Amino acid sequence: MSQRIDVTDLNIYYGDFLAVEGVSMAIQPSSVTAFIGPSGCGKSTFLRTLNRMHEVIPGARVDGKVELEGVDLYGPDIDPVAVRRNVGMVFQRPNPFPTMSIRDNVLAGVKLNNKKIAKSEADELVESSLRGANLWNEVKDRLHKPGSGLSGGQQQRLCIARAIAVKPQVLLMDEPCSALDPISTLAIEDLIQQLKTSYTIVIVTHNMQQAARVSDKTAFFNIAGTGKPGRLIEMDDTATIFSAPQQKATEDYVSGRFG
Amino acid sequence: MTAERGFSRGFRWISTGSGILLLAILAAVAIFLVQQALPALTASSEDLVAQNVLPQGMTSLWQLILPLVFGTLVAALLALVIATPIAVGIALYISHYAPKRVSAAVGYLVDLLAAIPSVVYGLWGGATLAPVIRHVWTWLAETLSLLPGLEVRATATGRSIATAAVVLAVMILPIITAVSREVFKQTPRLHEEAALALGATEWEVIKTAVLPFGRSGVVSAAMLGLGRALGETMAVLMILSPGILVSFQIFDAGQQQTIAAFIASQFPEAAGLRVNVLIATGLALFVITMLINMAARWIVARRKDFSGAA
Amino acid sequence: MSTTTQARTAGPVASPGSDEVRAMLRTSDVSRKRVNRVMKVLVHAAFATAMVPLLWLLYTVVVRGAARLSPYFLTVSMRGVFGGIDAGGVYHAMVGTVMITLIATVISVPIGLFTAIYLVEYGKGPLARALTFFVDVMTGIPSIVAGLFSFTLFSLFFGPGVRLGIAASVAVSVLMIPVVVRSCEEMLRLVPNELREAALALGVPRWLVIVKVVLRTSVAGITTGVLLAVARVIGETAPILITAGFADSINFNPFEGRMMTLPVFIYTQYRVGLVPCAPSDLACVPDVNVLRAWAAALTLIVIVVILNLLGRLVTRLFAPKLR
Numbered sequence: 001m002s003q004r005i006d007v008t009d010l011n012i013y014y015g016d017f018l019a020v021e022g023v024s025m026a027i028q029p030s031s032v033t034a035f036i037g038p039s040g041c042g043k044s045t046f047l048r049t050l051n052r053m054h055e056v057i058p059g060a061r062v063d064g065k066v067e068l069e070g071v072d073l074y075g076p077d078i079d080p081v082a083v084r085r086n087v088g089m090v091f092q093r094p095n096p097f098p099t100m101s102i103r104d105n106v107l108a109g110v111k112l113n114n115k116k117i118a119k120s121e122a123d124e125l126v127e128s129s130l131r132g133a134n135l136w137n138e139v140k141d142r143l144h145k146p147g148s149g150l151s152g153g154q155q156q157r158l159c160i161a162r163a164i165a166v167k168p169q170v171l172l173m174d175e176p177c178s179a180l181d182p183i184s185t186l187a188i189e190d191l192i193q194q195l196k197t198s199y200t201i202v203i204v205t206h207n208m209q210q211a212a213r214v215s216d217k218t219a220f221f222n223i224a225g226t227g228k229p230g231r232l233i234e235m236d237d238t239a240t241i242f243s244a245p246q247q248k249a250t251e252d253y254v255s256g257r258f259g
Numbered sequence: 260m261t262a263e264r265g266f267s268r269g270f271r272w273i274s275t276g277s278g279i280l281l282l283a284i285l286a287a288v289a290i291f292l293v294q295q296a297l298p299a300l301t302a303s304s305e306d307l308v309a310q311n312v313l314p315q316g317m318t319s320l321w322q323l324i325l326p327l328v329f330g331t332l333v334a335a336l337l338a339l340v341i342a343t344p345i346a347v348g349i350a351l352y353i354s355h356y357a358p359k360r361v362s363a364a365v366g367y368l369v370d371l372l373a374a375i376p377s378v379v380y381g382l383w384g385g386a387t388l389a390p391v392i393r394h395v396w397t398w399l400a401e402t403l404s405l406l407p408g409l410e411v412r413a414t415a416t417g418r419s420i421a422t423a424a425v426v427l428a429v430m431i432l433p434i435i436t437a438v439s440r441e442v443f444k445q446t447p448r449l450h451e452e453a454a455l456a457l458g459a460t461e462w463e464v465i466k467t468a469v470l471p472f473g474r475s476g477v478v479s480a481a482m483l484g485l486g487r488a489l490g491e492t493m494a495v496l497m498i499l500s501p502g503i504l505v506s507f508q509i510f511d512a513g514q515q516q517t518i519a520a521f522i523a524s525q526f527p528e529a530a531g532l533r534v535n536v537l538i539a540t541g542l543a544l545f546v547i548t549m550l551i552n553m554a555a556r557w558i559v560a561r562r563k564d565f566s567g568a569a
Numbered sequence: 570m571s572t573t574t575q576a577r578t579a580g581p582v583a584s585p586g587s588d589e590v591r592a593m594l595r596t597s598d599v600s601r602k603r604v605n606r607v608m609k610v611l612v613h614a615a616f617a618t619a620m621v622p623l624l625w626l627l628y629t630v631v632v633r634g635a636a637r638l639s640p641y642f643l644t645v646s647m648r649g650v651f652g653g654i655d656a657g658g659v660y661h662a663m664v665g666t667v668m669i670t671l672i673a674t675v676i677s678v679p680i681g682l683f684t685a686i687y688l689v690e691y692g693k694g695p696l697a698r699a700l701t702f703f704v705d706v707m708t709g710i711p712s713i714v715a716g717l718f719s720f721t722l723f724s725l726f727f728g729p730g731v732r733l734g735i736a737a738s739v740a741v742s743v744l745m746i747p748v749v750v751r752s753c754e755e756m757l758r759l760v761p762n763e764l765r766e767a768a769l770a771l772g773v774p775r776w777l778v779i780v781k782v783v784l785r786t787s788v789a790g791i792t793t794g795v796l797l798a799v800a801r802v803i804g805e806t807a808p809i810l811i812t813a814g815f816a817d818s819i820n821f822n823p824f825e826g827r828m829m830t831l832p833v834f835i836y837t838q839y840r841v842g843l844v845p846c847a848p849s850d851l852a853c854v855p856d857v858n859v860l861r862a863w864a865a866a867l868t869l870i871v872i873v874v875i876l877n878l879l880g881r882l883v884t885r886l887f888a889p890k891l892r
Contacts, residue, residue: 003590053456058358070587071594078594081601085458086593095449099471108467109457113598159453166457169590270776274691277683278700281746285707288718288743295721348615356612365616372623374873376804378832379866382839383626386859429622436619460605483709490711492807493832497839519713519807526720526811530730541717545710552709556702 002029002200003069003169005050010064011229012045014057020046021229023064025219032192032201034211034238037221038253042230043204046221047172050202051087052080068169085113088168092175094155096147096162103143105158106130109166125165133161134191153184160191164199171195173203177210189214208254212242220250289545296542299535312533314503320536324543326503330420330515331544334495335488337424337509338431343481345428346435353436354443355465366440373433381497384426385418389498392425393417396510414512418500421509426494431484438483442476443469475558482555489548492519518544627870634867637860643868647817647829653844653853659865661819662834665734668823669813669830670803672738673745678795680742681749688750689757690779707747715743716808723812732814734823737830740808745798752794756787789887793880800876804869806832831869838862 005027012020020042027033035043048054049062052073066073073083096105106126110117117125126143130136135157139150147158156176163171173192177185192214195201205211211218219235234241234250245251299307304318313323349369353362393415400413413419450468459467501516501524508514518540529537642658650657684704688697719740723731760783768778784791814827815837839862846853854860 051456053452056452056455068594069590071591073594079596081458081460082594082596084456089452089456091449091452091456093449095447095453097450097453097467097471099474108454109459112457112459112463112467112601162453162457267774267776270779271691274683274687275696277680278687278692278696280680281684281707281750282699282703284743284746285703287722288710288714291718291721292714295717345615345618348612349619352612352616356609368623369619372619374800374877375626376806376832376869376873378804378806378835379626379630379870381806382835382862382866383629385839386862387625387629388622426622429619432619460601462605462608463601465608486709490709490713492711492713493836496807497836519711522713522717523807523810527814534729538717538721541714545714548709548711548714549706552706556705 002198004029004200005170005202006065006067006070007050008065008067010046010049010062010066012042012049012054012062013060015059018229020221021231023232025232025235027200027202028217029200030196030198031216032196032203032214033217033219034215035202035204035219035221036206036208036211036253037230037233038223039206040226040230041221041223043219043221044174045230046232047174047202047204050170050172051084051089053084053089055080085109085166086168087170087172088163088166089172089174090156090159090163090176093179094152094159096150096155096158098146098148100147101144102139102147102150102158105147106161106165108162113166129161129165130158132164132195133157134187134194135161151184153180153187156180156184156188157191160188160195164195168199170200170202173201175204175206178206185210208242208256212238218242220245220247220253222249222253292538292542292545295535296539297535298532299539302532302535306532307536310532312531312536320539323503323536324540326505327516327518327521327540328543328547329505330501330503331489331517331519331547333507333509333515334420334424334427334499334517335485337421338427338488339481339485341425341428342432342435342484343477346432346480346484347439347477349432349436350439350443351465351469353440354446355461355469369433369436372429373437377430377491377493378497380426380430381493381495384422384494385497388426389417389422391417392422396421400510411510412508413510414500416500416512418498418512419508419510420499420515423495423498424509426498427488427491430491430494431487434487435477435480435484438480439473439477442473442480446472475561479555479558482551482558486548486552486555489551490519490544492523495520496523630863630866630870633860633863634865634870637864638867642861642864646819648819650817653846653850653855653857655852655854655857657857657861659831659834659861659868661816662829662831662865663868664819664821665813665816665828666803666830666832668821669734669737669741669809669828670799672735672823673741673802674795674799676738676742677745677749677798681746682753682791684746684750685753685757686779686783688754690775690783704747704750707743708751710743712740712744712805713807713811716740716811718743719808719812732812732827733825734813734820734828737809737813737828738823740812741802741805744805744808745802748798748801749795752798753787753791756790756794757783759790760786789883792887793884796876796880796883800873800880803876804832804873806830806836809833810836831865831872835862835865835869838865 007023007025010020010023011018023046035047037043045054050066054060062074072078097108100108103126106129107122110125127136130139135154138154147155150158177188180188189210192201192203203215215238217235218238218241220233220241221230222233223230234245234247241250242254245254299320307313307320308318317323353365357365393413396413396417396419400411403409403411446469450472451464454464454467495517499516499520500512501520502513503516504514506514522537522541525537643663644660645658646661647657684700688700692700719736722739723733723736727733764782764786765778768782809830810833813830815833816827816829820826820828838858841858843855844858846855
């Protein structure tokens with residue numbers, strides 16, 4: 001189910017502005033890769049190029065290669081809509097559709113593709129997705145209530161259920177816990193551990209302890225100064241990054257000396 | 260507050276007084292209309308007939324007001340049906356499809372439609388549009404008449420309520436567009452991105468995130484447009500060749516008439532009880548318009564509560 | 570597509586090879602793509618549709634209006650002009666338009682501005698809430714109803730059948746006041762609270778804070794709002810038609826006799842329509858009335874456009890940079 005991503009010499013531009021420069025990395029399947037770094041270092045921007053979400057901003061473009069199992073996501077015959085279907089995303093702030101019920105939220109992505117999904121099939125998918133997101137037991141009695149009535153942590157898990165309901169290969173998470181309280185954060189971190197058996201997971205986080213707790217590999221991004229492009233400084237096993245990084249900048253950052 | 264003296268106190272009084280004056284004016288509008296409509300509403304049908312204030316063959320005020328209300332509603336609703344989809348389309352174009360620079364220019368062009376005086380719309384509609392659009396109506400009427408049991412007539416002059424409705428639609432387009440585009444622009448980016456990340460196409464993003472979010476806004480925008488179309492006088496007065504019938508022949512002349520155009524056409528020659536009759540029809544228009552506008556505002560206000568809580 | 574979905578919902582499958590991935594990233598439902606494209610075309614078509622009447626109308630008004638618009642047309646009235654005589658102009662209507670609109674502005678701006686000041690600076694409690702609601706209600710008054718109101722009001726004092734310029738001004742004011750309140754309110758609310766508090770903290774009395782700080786900061790926006798409100802009511806026809814009637818001669822006195830305005834001029838000339846001309850009468854122009862209506866329409870549109878541009882210019886040149 002899960003797939004590897006290879007990035008080669010990727011530059012990201014907004015108009016003439018070079019936002020991220022020269023990133024190359026390999027993201028392993030069935031593992032959690034964390035991106036850390038100070039604000040504005042381009043880690044979220046980079047994450048969004050992995051499912052072509054950055055294209056929403058006018059003037060955004062990339063050069064270089066992003067390959068999913070050897071297939072370039074930016075190839076001429078590739079459809080960005082299909083890319084986003086296969087590389088799901090969870091955002092900083094939980095964003096269930098406010099006008100839809102919990103059940104409809106889970107089915108939102110599936111219904112785009114398969115409008116006439118049978119009720120039994122839909123029920124099954126709702127249950128399996130919500131179970132997958134550790135939310136089933138909390139909401140099974142109110143599937144037809146609006147999703148906005150849930151707590152922040154529940155809403156975020158609902159968004160995860162919605163993302164995995166379309167059966168993506170990769171799951172991107174853009175600071176998924178930054179708007180949540182510690183208990184909800186813990187629940188999401190547990191969930192990430194369970195999900196990595198079936199998905200390739202990439203998570204951007206501001207919280208170094210979180211990166212240390214959940215990830216197998218960690219990539220450190222940094223920026224030389226305002227107006228300069230962000231760069232990938234170092235990527236290695238999480239344990240190595242936090243105990244014996246190669247670069248001075250990484251060591252300074254993980255030990256809390258700046259950022 | 261009690262420490263205010265001299266100018267400060269005077270200034271507060273002037274401000275408060277202005278507010279009260281405004282309410283008094285509005286109350287006066289309502290009171291004068293009711294008071295002046297009463298003689299017509301209470302007059303016996305003998306009086307109405309004897310003083311020759313009703314059109315030929317009518318014996319009661321309601322025989323006049325009912326078809327007028329019907330004509331007003333038909334014209335306004337037709338305009339609404341034409342204008343709303345186009346306005347929503349333009350609003351989406353401005354908020355989601357057009358490049359930033361283009362969308363500002365488009366907004367300005369649509370606002371320009373609102374700046375054109377209604378009498379100019381009437382002149383254009385009567386002198387330029389009607390002789391052209393009559394071909395469309397004739398063809399439509401002929402085509403519809405092919406259906407069994409349906410007889411649709413079209414006038415050769417184009418001076419039908421359908422033509423008036425088209426011009427009304429152009430006139431209310433800017434209001435509906437302006438309100439809708441504001442709501443669409445307020446759609447949280449988060450929800451649009453959520454839809455995109457699920458693999459939605461551009462249109463599916465609009466269908467899943469933008470339209471459900473903006474639905475109540477569009478409804479109230481349409482109702483504001485309806486309120487405007489109901490009270491519009493000149494465009495109808497200068498285009499429509501009127502009749503006082505409850506008739507669904509929207510392509511034919513001499514069928515319907517709207518309240519506002521009826522008043523404007525009869526008032527210059529009216530005197531005595533006739534003026535009261537016209538004011539009574541005006542009162543009916545006032546009440547209908549108020550109800551529609553209040554409903555629209557109510558929907559907007561409720562929507563604010565909703566998004567404030569979420 | 571349904572087969573893929575079934576395969577996927579059936580449970581985890583083995584990681585597919587590169588070709589399968591390529592196929593997956595390329596697959597996108599053809600019908601979904603088609604719907605997307607159709608909607609895109611429709612949205613653009615909606616915009617194009619709205620531009621048709623705008624361009625058509627402007628083109629017609631400019632082309633047909635230019636035929637008769639001349640300095641002569643702007644400087645003579647319709648006194649003694651009848652039938653197909655190739656003469657007459659809109660001077661009397663311009664005089665009436667300026668008088669009626671000016672008086673309406675003098676009535677509406679103080680009431681509207683002070684009501685807005687009340688709402689922003691003092692307003693709390695039931696009166697403010699009632700005002701906010703009823704200003705919205707007042708915005709929706711049909712213009713003809715405003716005309717009926719003013720007519721009955723003046724009939725009380727001057728007897729039935731009265732036609733006066735001032736009555737038209739009052740009718741127009743009823744339509745103008747809520748517009749002025751709304752735009753002034755919006756402008757006053759843009760003034761940051763810190764400015765007010767800073768001045769109050771210096772011991773400046775409340776009314777001086779409003780005059781010297783709040784109004785001073787928002788004067789450009791208020792001027793723009795008033796200009797746009799004038800642009801909106803200057804085209805009003807129906808309420809003026811039933812309160813000031815129509816006239817062929819110049820009348821400078823709003824308290825005496827009928828008064829013509831440009832919009833009513835357009836309407837009356839259009840209503841008269843074509844005139845029958847004797848074949849021997851070479852000076853007779855059969856469609857002179859319609860031509861006058863178009864020329865007056867062009868004049869009116871030019872005035873409205875100038876007012877709109879002026880409004881925008883005032884904001885651009887004089888508005889303080891608050892943000």
